[in-house]
Amino acid sequence: MLNIKPIISALWRSKSGPVLLLLQIILSVAIVANASFIIHERLQKMNRESGIAEAEVFTVNIYNFGENVDYDLQRRKDIEAIKNLPDVKNASLVSMIPMSGSGWSSSFTREAFDRNKENQEEVSAGIFFNDHNFIDTLGLKLIEGRNFRIEEIDYSPNAKDVKAIVSRAFATAMWGEGPAVGKTFFNGPDESAEVVGVLEYLQGDSVGRSTFQHGVIFSYDFVRAGKNAIYAVRANPKDIPQLKKDIKDALLADNPYRVFQGFETIAEIRVDAYRNDALMVTALSMIIVLLLVIASLGLSGMVMFNIQKRTKQIGTRRALGAKKRDIIQQFLVENYLICSLGALLGGILAMQLGSQLMRHYDLPMLDLSYVFVTVAGLFVVTTIAVLLPARKAAAISPAIATRSV
Amino acid sequence: MFLHYLDLAWRSIRKTPALSLLMVTAIAIGIGITTTTLNIYQMMALNPTGERSEQLHAVQLWSHGPDTWDEFHMQITYQDAMNLRNLAPQFKQLAQMRSGMVIQVDSDKFEPELRAVRVTDSDFFSMFSVPFLYGTSWGEQVDKDAAYHVVISEKYNQKMFGGGDNVGKTVYLNRKPYQVVGIVDNWNPQPKFFDPMNGAFRDAEEVFVPFSLLPIEKFQVWGNISGWKHEDTKNFSDTVKSEKVWIQYWVELNSQESRQQYKQILTGYIDEQKALGRFTDNKTSADSSRLNTVAQWLSIAEVIKEDNRILVGLSFLFLSVCLVNILGLILTKFLKRTSEVGVRRAIGASRMHIFSQYMVEVGIIGLLGGLVGLALASGMLYLLGEKFGMDSSLISMSNSMWFIAPFIAIMTTLVAGIFPAWKVCHTKPSVYLKSQ
Numbered sequence: 001m002l003n004i005k006p007i008i009s010a011l012w013r014s015k016s017g018p019v020l021l022l023l024q025i026i027l028s029v030a031i032v033a034n035a036s037f038i039i040h041e042r043l044q045k046m047n048r049e050s051g052i053a054e055a056e057v058f059t060v061n062i063y064n065f066g067e068n069v070d071y072d073l074q075r076r077k078d079i080e081a082i083k084n085l086p087d088v089k090n091a092s093l094v095s096m097i098p099m100s101g102s103g104w105s106s107s108f109t110r111e112a113f114d115r116n117k118e119n120q121e122e123v124s125a126g127i128f129f130n131d132h133n134f135i136d137t138l139g140l141k142l143i144e145g146r147n148f149r150i151e152e153i154d155y156s157p158n159a160k161d162v163k164a165i166v167s168r169a170f171a172t173a174m175w176g177e178g179p180a181v182g183k184t185f186f187n188g189p190d191e192s193a194e195v196v197g198v199l200e201y202l203q204g205d206s207v208g209r210s211t212f213q214h215g216v217i218f219s220y221d222f223v224r225a226g227k228n229a230i231y232a233v234r235a236n237p238k239d240i241p242q243l244k245k246d247i248k249d250a251l252l253a254d255n256p257y258r259v260f261q262g263f264e265t266i267a268e269i270r271v272d273a274y275r276n277d278a279l280m281v282t283a284l285s286m287i288i289v290l291l292l293v294i295a296s297l298g299l300s301g302m303v304m305f306n307i308q309k310r311t312k313q314i315g316t317r318r319a320l321g322a323k324k325r326d327i328i329q330q331f332l333v334e335n336y337l338i339c340s341l342g343a344l345l346g347g348i349l350a351m352q353l354g355s356q357l358m359r360h361y362d363l364p365m366l367d368l369s370y371v372f373v374t375v376a377g378l379f380v381v382t383t384i385a386v387l388l389p390a391r392k393a394a395a396i397s398p399a400i401a402t403r404s405v
Numbered sequence: 406m407f408l409h410y411l412d413l414a415w416r417s418i419r420k421t422p423a424l425s426l427l428m429v430t431a432i433a434i435g436i437g438i439t440t441t442t443l444n445i446y447q448m449m450a451l452n453p454t455g456e457r458s459e460q461l462h463a464v465q466l467w468s469h470g471p472d473t474w475d476e477f478h479m480q481i482t483y484q485d486a487m488n489l490r491n492l493a494p495q496f497k498q499l500a501q502m503r504s505g506m507v508i509q510v511d512s513d514k515f516e517p518e519l520r521a522v523r524v525t526d527s528d529f530f531s532m533f534s535v536p537f538l539y540g541t542s543w544g545e546q547v548d549k550d551a552a553y554h555v556v557i558s559e560k561y562n563q564k565m566f567g568g569g570d571n572v573g574k575t576v577y578l579n580r581k582p583y584q585v586v587g588i589v590d591n592w593n594p595q596p597k598f599f600d601p602m603n604g605a606f607r608d609a610e611e612v613f614v615p616f617s618l619l620p621i622e623k624f625q626v627w628g629n630i631s632g633w634k635h636e637d638t639k640n641f642s643d644t645v646k647s648e649k650v651w652i653q654y655w656v657e658l659n660s661q662e663s664r665q666q667y668k669q670i671l672t673g674y675i676d677e678q679k680a681l682g683r684f685t686d687n688k689t690s691a692d693s694s695r696l697n698t699v700a701q702w703l704s705i706a707e708v709i710k711e712d713n714r715i716l717v718g719l720s721f722l723f724l725s726v727c728l729v730n731i732l733g734l735i736l737t738k739f740l741k742r743t744s745e746v747g748v749r750r751a752i753g754a755s756r757m758h759i760f761s762q763y764m765v766e767v768g769i770i771g772l773l774g775g776l777v778g779l780a781l782a783s784g785m786l787y788l789l790g791e792k793f794g795m796d797s798s799l800i801s802m803s804n805s806m807w808f809i810a811p812f813i814a815i816m817t818t819l820v821a822g823i824f825p826a827w828k829v830c831h832t833k834p835s836v837y838l839k840s841q
Contacts (some may be wrong), residue, residue, distance in 0.1 A: 015818030016736060016824075016828075017733065019728075020732055020733040020736070021733070023729045024726055024729045024730060024733075027722060027725055027726045027729065030722070031719060031722050031723060031726070034719070035719060038715070062520045064504075064579060065519075065579045066580070067519070136629060187635070191635075228625070256579070259507050259517055259518065259519040261519060275794060276710070276712060278793065279712075279789070279793045280712050280716075282715075283442075283716055284719070285750060286438075287719060287720070288722055290434050290438065290722060290723075291726060292432075294430075294435075294726065294727060294730055295730065296728065297427055297430075297730075298431065298731075298733055298734060299732055301427060301733070302425065302733050302734075304737075305737035305740075308741070309740075360714075361711045361714070361715060362711060
């Protein structure tokens with residue numbers, strides 16, 4: 001029906017064109033499948049929820065360089081001053097900002113760490129030392145248990161009876177899917193904390209870390225003893241530009257010996273954190289688009305050449321009764337034959353490339369579905385690239401067969 | 406003869422403008438992408454120390470206990486750094502860390518600014534070939550007996566004092582007075598080989614203070630402090646005494662002998678420390694230290710990002726698609742002209758003549774594609790800087806690219822042209838003369 005046999009023998013007679021096309025398809029499938037796989041992986045990474053009201057929360061980084069400052073007192077005064085500004089919804093001292101690229105992390109165990117015991121599984125997490133205001137300021141969602149009570153917040157350097165609020169991802173890694181409130185976990189041989197609440201999301205500082213979604217907030221605070229302070233402030237997005245100025249003025253009026261760095265919203269911090277991933281996505285998308293453009297231009301060019309070469313043949317076929325759509329069909333079937341073989345070989349090459357990438361780089365194994373999607377896309381693109389010149393071929397008049405050239 | 410071929414080639418290119426344009430576009434896009442990724446890769450792979458690379462060595466120590474880290478850490482403990490400094494004074498060496506302070510001058514014109522500060526030893530400047538504009542480093546004596554000396558960059562000198570020789574003047578760091586002893590000219594090696602773990606493409610610090618001030622001033626650490634065991638480090642003196650690693654250590658070793666000698670000193674030192682109950686892992690003293698040249702250090706720090714390697718690989722694959730594509734187009738173009746070749750062959754042109762003529766033609770297409778590709782690449786690099794804030798040292802076009810890009814372009818088209826040109830010059834003249 002599709003006249004595959006004569007088409008194959010026609011292809012066989014002039015091999016170089018089809019072979020080149022085949023090569024192009026093989027390479028394209030291998031590149032596009034792997035590139036789109038990496039793109040998908042990056043997009044998934046970039047879309048991880050922070051759980052924070054990202055557009056409403058911004059950070060104020062302060063460096064105190066005055067002498068004999070009571071940092072603890074200074075910070076309480078600062079937070080009060082910020083909270084008293086008219087458009088501020090809430091403000092909190094924070095020990096680190098999720099996604100910001102710098103902060104604390106540590107690893108924890110289910111039982112007190114014992115040097116002599118083997119195989120004590122450790123779970124890493126980004127750690128926060130914050131008070132009861134933190135969750136509300138950032139807009140984090142508690143899905144189990146409760147927030148810290150004011151009396152639970154411990155400001156002394158050797159805190160006892162520490163409470164913790166953890167992210168669901170951390171709780172699951174530590175204790176599985178079940179409820180986590182009331183459980184205790186350990187850091188080293190003698191530090192422990194009891195879980196009082198579980199957050200839907202809380203991310204650590206470094207987006208590249210495998211345990212990025214593990215977050216733990218402790219109800220004590222040793223961070224206050226340093227020169228640096230980070231405050232998180234929540235306000236309506238429209239008020240933020242004015243607030244940046246107001247906050248600076250208010251805090252400098254109280255103590256001029258400080259320097260401000262980065263008033264950034266969490267949304268801006270997110271853009272910074274994933275900049276390299278966004279770059280990779282853009283670069284790979286560009287490669288895919290350009291590849292398709294080049295491959296289809298090349299294909300069209302080659303089909304056009306084929307038509308020119310076979311003008312007489314086509315004319316003869318038309319004269320012998322072939323319909324226009326038979327001619328178009330011939331070119332399409334020819335293309336699909338090459339594409340199918342190319343898809344098969346390209347798929348094998350793609351998987352090979354994928355396993356090489358997996359071996360040498362930090363990438364999971366290429367999923368076969370990407371090869372299928374790529375091949376499907378290729379069939380669509382090549383159909384268009386063939387159809388346009390083939391319609392011209394179909395328009396060749398049967399009379400041409402009777403002319404000498 | 407070559408000029409004649411050039412003339413023929415140019416006529417031929419102009420005869421089929423659409424096809425020629427298609428070929429130039431294909432090669433230009435391929436070269437544009439390849440040049441962009443290759444340029445960034447090359448900039449990342451640069452070793453800014455040149456021949457000094459073999460003389461400068463970063464020291465690594467395996468001071469962590471068993472079942473902790475699987476690799477050497479890039480930093481060492483404060484106590485090891487202090488011991489090494491005293492152990493072998495005949496070698497040029499330095500301990501350093503990154504910090505930050507608020508910088509001010511007496512004049513009101515200069516608003517206080519929070520700036521990164523490099524806390525290091527006097528040999529830093531000579532070991533890393535930092536050029537001085539005025540003054541010099543603080544003296545070696547200061548490495549032992551701390552003094553409030555500071556070296557600043559010319560940029561800061563301009564900003565704070567309006568330029569000129571300001572050695573001897575005072576700047577305030579966190580409101581403490583420091584005496585300016587030297588002003589260094591523009592110095593910003595990229596990648597930042599002497600501290601790649603704090604951002605390999607960050608600018609070099611512009612304020613330098615003596616390492617000996619560290620225990621007195623308790624400078625803040627603007628880098629990583631890593632620990633392998635649970636230690637109470639609530640304040641600075643805890644950190645100084647702890648097993649936490651946060652100091653970077655470099656030594657200059659100019660010959661194989663000095664390298665061996667230093668290695669022996671390190672082994673002896675680790676022996677001592679093992680006797681004192683440190684360096685508890687199951688590793689021999691000789692295996693517990695490592696000296697890395699700058700090239701090795703940059704590789705350990707993974708200065709070249711994985712993503713970049715993947716992109717370079719994919720862009721070369723992309724280029725190969727372009728190559729196959731052009732091959733098809735050239736074939737198309739040449740086979741169209743077999744009758745013309747037939748005539749030329751019949752009136753006496755040799756196969757070699759035909760072959761050379763066609764190779765010149767594809768070479769010209771390659772050159773054109775390469776030039777357009779270079780323009781594309783500089784556009785893309787510019788966009789990378791504008792839209793993605795990529796470090797400026799990475800997106801400046803490296804000089805070698807002006808040769809490499811056209812070279813790759815011409816080679817690609819020549820490779821693509823061999824088969825079509827060979828095919829066309831093996832045409833039997835009779836066949837085509839007959840059909841006319």
